[in-house]
Amino acid sequence: MSNNNQKTFHIHNLIKKFFIYLSGIIIILIFTLTILFFYYVSSAPKISEDDLSRQNITTIYDNQDRVISRLGIQKIEYAKNNQIPSTLKNAIVSIEDRRFYKHHGIDLVRIFGAAVSNIFGHSSGMQGGSTLTQQLVKLSVFSTADSDRTFKRKAQEAWLAINVERHFTKSQILDFYINKAYMGNGIYGMQTAAQYYYGKDLMELNLSELALLAGMPQSPTYYNPATGNLKYATNRRNEVLNAMVRNKYITQGEAKQASHESITSGLDPNHGNVSSSDPNVKEKFIDSYIKEILDELQAQGYNPYKDGLKVHTNLDLNAQLYLYTAANKLVPFQNNKMQTGIAVINPHNGKIIAMLGGRHTGNIMYGLNRAVQTNRSSGSTAKPIMDYGPAIEYLDWPTFKTVQDNYFTFPGTHTVLYDFDKKYKGAMTMRDALIQSRNVPAIRSLQEVGLKKSTIFLKKLGISQKEPYTLQNGIALYISPLQVAAAYAAFANGGIYYKPYYINSITTQDGKTKRFSPNGKRAMKESTAYMITDMLKGVFSDPEGSGTVAQISGVNQAGKTGTTNYPKDSKKSGVMDSWMVGYTKNYSIAVWTGYDHPFQPGSSISERYTKSSQLLYRAIMKYLDYQNHAQDWVVPNNVQAIKVNNKRQLAIYGSKWANSTENNYNLKPYSNNSNMFSSSPSFRPKENINEHSIKDNQNSFPSSYTSSSTSNSSSTSNSTSERINKPIEQYPNNNNNITVR
Template identity: 70%
Template sequence: MTNNDQPTRSDRHRADYDDYDYDDEPRHGGLVKRIILWILGIIILLFVAGTALFFYYASSAPRISRSELAGQNTTTIYDDQNRVISRLGAQKREYATSGEVPDNLKHAVVAIEDRRFYKHHGVDPIRIMGAATANIFGRSAGMQGGSTLTQQLVKLSVFSTAASDRTFKRKAQEAWLAINVERHFSKNQILNFYINKVYMGNGVYGMQTAAQYYYGKDLDELDLSQQALLAGMPQSPTYYNPLSSNTKYATQRRNEVLNAMVRSKYISQAQANQAASESITDGLDPDHGNTSNNGTGVKEKVIDAYVKQVLADLEAKGYNPYNDGLKVHTNLDLDAQKHLYDAANNSVSFQSDQMQTGVAVTDPHNGQVVAMLGGRHTGNVVYGLNRAVQTNRSSGSTAKPLMDYGPAIEYLQWPTFKRVQDTRFVYPGTNKVLRDFDNQYKGSMTMREALVQSRNVPAIRTLQEVGIKRATDFVSGLGISQKDPYTLQSGIALYISPLQISAAYGAFANGGTYYKPYYISSITTQDGNVKQFNPQGKRTMSKATAYMITEMLKGVFNASEQGSASDAKLDGVNQAGKTGTTNYPSGSGHSGAMDSWMAGYTKNYSIAVWTGYDHPMQSPGLSDQGIKSAILLYRDLMDYLDSQNHASNWSMPDTVEAVRVNGKRQFVIKDSKWALEYAADDSDDDSDQDTSSSSSTSSSSRSESSSERDSENSSSRTEESSSSRTASSASASSASSSSAPAASSSSASAPAPAQSAGNGNGNGQ
């Protein structure tokens, strides 16, 4: 190639430019730039929107004063008349001034709760990012969260810790108030407020009070190990309680605090090791120093069971009753509660001081728990076993209206005069014979007679006809369920609590609506937010079923009908109810009754009482007098309640018709096949009334005359084959089956010990 053929430098430059796409780079660079600008714009927009929302929420934040920061977070519980019945943290409060708080305790609190406390201004962005990162990668080990000590103080002073309140709005207000607190108070003041406010377990607030409660000393008398434990307890006072049977977690938490103090260079590793070698239980004071209850005028023992359930309910709703400083209004009738406590512990005779009871009283109109007793002669135990809500004891024959006869009326439209058979019965597929308390059979009898006299075999035969499925549906509507399927045995023995029975019987009392029992009517948080709680009711049976069960259960109180609760009869009180007893299992080495129940109601109150021994296999069992204790306690309480709020008699719904059968007033569902066989009874008297003729209530006009009661008693063992008008022979035949002569029975008020037919069997009383 000649020199003339070689491209010059300028030619090569032009060639390079000729080969380059001039439009590609600007187009690509512009798109990236636009994307970046869009992202920046969105970030700025979100920041501006977030900032605006933050200040919008902050503008509505509650005010916070020095008194609120320094005050105690006592949750106050009220009865239904707005009277204070309990204050959590009622111990004498020992407020420590800043000079009385040792430096080591201050250092321990800062090291474990907020190690940048002296550097931030109420909110710590670095801490928030660190906590978020640690949570994402699981490296936090529970040591610290995103809230500063100042934010925690604000939360303890004006906000609830309920999960429902953990919102952006609440966090914004909390942060805003924390910033303002830092502007008006020194770090030392804020730390002192916190140390004197936090909950320390066992109803104790503040670390100075905790020092006395746990060690019987002031804060400045505690050693490093004890101070480190107190500093670490607020995160979980129950978990890190040194008085618990398992001190492993308290020891671990104390050591975490000591290690945090080493990392923050407040103490040396040698000092930490020395403190960690000390037993966590060293120096604990069993007498709790100089702490004492301020009191409310109400003895703790009187309301123990009720308050225990209120606290559990608060925690279930997401509140922390120990830290949130709540005002809790309950449905407790304090006067009724005091009367119940006194009756169980003093007035009513029990077999021994070791014999126990559980009692629940509800309002049938709304499900409010009016009173509750978890035990008697319980000593100094606080929040102990609440036998009113335990479900490990068989309810005996109180199950019969729920599992057998209620469903028979509801689903099969049985009248109260329906014939049932009390004859020898063997559980299908077994060789186990079902027996009654008197070991006798009475042949054919009416459903009313079978229920009033609490016969077992007719109840089980009724359940057979109803079917387990329908019976299960019926009790499920009454708030009763269990994991295992029900069996025929369930017809005379359900494992349910006094509270469940009280609420279920309340549906009979009010005409067929089940109300879920509840304790709390309203909760007011520290920031003034009020949460109201209303009745939760659902119709679970017809008015006819509720009324006819009630009419039959009135007879339980009448000795003339061999009612099993004649000792609980009260002149002038319109009540219905059912007893229940259970036997020891065969082969246990015990005979007689193991549990005794009495459940009854008026239109205004539903009461369920259990009595027995906590450890029945190590106890003597119930004597005849012991069986009566449940009935007598019920009688005493119902007498008091009805005197305070007298209930009128029940009115017959228009779906029910009264008829005369064998001279007795019976009840039948209108237009059912049984109703067509008998003439309506238009008389004003009510042969099933359990009030005396001396009653001054409006129901007295419906009371049965003495002569008619005598007539009914004399004919109660005869087969009902006639009515006030003569029924056809075919009708009579369909209404009654072959009957056996009645056998004499033992006294209903003092039943003879029964042969056990299996574990937890009802014995027919």
């Protein structure tokens, strides 16, 4: 045999071996995939006719397993087969699954075509291989979360689709799909969509309207003719019409005539006959909480409008109802335009038990939630978390540390820092400076501890921003009521920060439950939390405290006020924002009040109504503590009580402050009598907390109101990113004289 023949034979032999090996690999791969397929389908959930026919409404529960919301604003209308026009079925099949009547649940031709299209980019990655039956199965027993898009789920979906095709006719499958599809705006099913969008039943709709409904399930938001993008909606309708022409269900002339019709033609602004009789639908008092639930579900990868979830939340429904009532009916506000944002947190675990995004909001659903806005200055509520907390944590300051209240300009500027009374008090204790909310001592304290350490302290409390903090932030942080409540909760529980959360568990249609549990991290020493708390009690109880209006007899509480005045160059007087944040061992509450557009005429808070935040806080805390009374805080082992100038003060054991006479203080050991460490009464008045008692006590302002507890101002700061589509107005940078409290 010649060399050429030998080479040819050798090459042919290698090719033969290659194909033998390749065939073996393919056979092994097919065998392995087959085994894996049947292994996966062995654990597939069961699917019943009830699963296929019911609408995928996500149900939301409170912390007592009571239904508080169902994501469907309409009454359920199931369209029977004789109520569904054949034109609609033809349109759906044409756009979603043109081989629907030929396959048996899965379409291998469609899957192969989708794979080729995706590989070569012919469909921009949007082409799918799922049949209508598979889509129905997914809507009935699976979630649409990104994490569930696995081979196992696809295998189970295909297996169940085959079984559905064995037990139900094609007409029944289409009926199920038509009644289950999500159609936007909380609408499930195309019969209800016909009423909501056009005020008609399906049998009354024309070709253009039916084509749009058939195409909407792919993206109900974009293709929504009422609130979506009209260009996208028009293109989608025309795409359906062209698909119907290709499948010979309509002529080109019919398609052309329908495509010339305006996409908004025939829309019913009154939304037909879809009013719900469900008392849990559109409840205004839970609106802001539900809005955050929906955002969280989507952030987790779920589609709350398609997945039919059971969501158990941390909401205390009774507390939420009382919160809504107090803000809208019980506590006096300047007018109905004056707004509020409120967050209530359980300090033991970070659970958000109540939240209010606004008052007198009308019929707007899921509107602006002021409880999570981060573009309004917190005023002096910043002082414990940025100034004095870090000073105790890193410098071991005692509560009697001398701080100076004297003339001050911010370094490198001519900006003078004032207090509300435009006076200086000279040397004073840190306790008195915090209780009286003096500005200069707070900023001087921040200078001593340093911005670097204060930034670290804030970050441990869940507060950060992209731009570096400045000294001005020591009396004005741009943070939300939710962030403030979570930060102060760490003082309440002894120094542990819990990231606030809404959802306790999520259960999908296939019965799988994902649970959420607190994961606290130590943010500060227990001694720091206790010493700040001990000082902040005086905000309520001390005659010179800035929050005396919010004092509640028998309640062991600590807290801080915060208000901001208008910049000097704005030529406006009054107050822009008024805050009250307070806590017991069981609850942390932050209240903001102000106007969404503070620079518009009539949008400044008069001195009288700067107290609305305190009254609102007082009403809520009084109600909550009556339900779950909190004991007083216990002094930690490393904190020493000392009598200084006949006043009880605190210091860290072993620090120079506990064992010296620095600054000529008259230091004496404090008695170990437990009463000296606690102001908690041994009893709690058994009063009945209800609307009438609160109204009687609070509809008129207490005579103890004084001008000394109303003034504050904003300072320069860069705000963090905004949370809502239409945010309330941001403060302008202010390089003028600054006054805050």
